[in-house]
Amino acid sequence: MTFPEHGHSYMGCDSNMALINQKAIVGTPSGWNYEVLTACVKPQPFKVVSCESQCVFLAWTKFLTPLHATQCPFATVPIKHLVISQDHPRLIQYRLKYNGTNDTAVVVPPKKKRPAPDLQPGEFRLPPRSYEELIPINEANYKEECL
Template identity: 40%
Template sequence: MFNIHVLSTGESFFYAYDETVARKGADEVSSFLFYFVMVQLDPAVKELDIFCDSCGGQNKNWTLFRLVHYIVHHTKRLEKVKMNFPIRGHSYLECDRNMACVNQNKWVELPTDWIEEFEVARAKPSPFRVVEVDRQLVRKWTEYLDQRYFKKNPFKSRPVRELIALNKHPRMLQYRSTYHGHWDGHVINEPGSLPPSDGPKLPQGEFTLPEVAYQDALPIPYEKFKDLQQLKKFCGEEARTFYSQLPKMAPGEKSKKKDRKNRIEIVFPNVVKIQKAVQRKSL
């Protein structure tokens, strides 16, 4: 589940999907935010303030920073987007409170059961609106934005507390590390990377999209699949069929994160050995 809560109206949107549909990274968050702005946000809104936590893998990253600039300058849907990153432990975000509305004791066997539960979890000010995510919704935003912006972030993202994309700065993002200090700015694209104003234009309401991120169902780890086969005996027939047909990795196949670690050990074997020796010695 990925949640977007509209503070001005109290509306709350949940993007629901299981791990065979998509992962939990910057491309997914960018896809959901772009869909929200283009499809679900009130067309009269021209300035958007976003409050989110500082999770580097999902919210506070170079892909999201470039996306808000893209929304302002390429789609021209908004005139200003401001991202706010509250101090850890003092955020009190509405998205966290929304999860408290969900009945955690409900008997749930299938992803569709969770969707039904979220739809009835809240009545006021309005029920939760659940979007069932399919693979067409999740796009390769990182790869797409690499073609239009610098691939590497020119400033440190971790200290950033506020970030702004304004329509009057076509090549710049402004940011600051406090909520009351001065604003810094960085150029984030090459001259001419924006579409020319006198060039061919798409019809009103149309825009280009990146390629679909995942063409086929994503396999789950083999060990997780084995555990599910043991647990499914406590479920009904429909759920047992669902878990039996899940795509899975081959035995011994590792995730990309683990593969990356193995590659590091191959490229830098001596460094890894020294680090492991130091760790054992310190213990």
């Protein structure tokens, strides 16, 4: 993965984000839905998918914490090139410049002896849901707190 020079990205997602009013005072999900819906009209408006059911929010942090290092062993902001390989699944190779040699860091602790999972190669288990109950949002009170 090669990261472009800061400020030189011409990807579609970057130009779409520039259309959204970044200075809007919004604090509720429905407020952000409105801001995104009204940000672009032509050639077609943005499509907003509501996550009312909250079953899409999974506890990834809790699930991945025992599997990966808790702190990244190198500064991530200046990285220009990143290599992750199946040949060395515990290592990340990275470069701080576009040319030069790769540095290497271990990001996954050594595997402990554990029973073999009943998964096929390339499969993984989804973590549990992040929230067992719906998150209550009282939009009237929330708007007052944000102002």
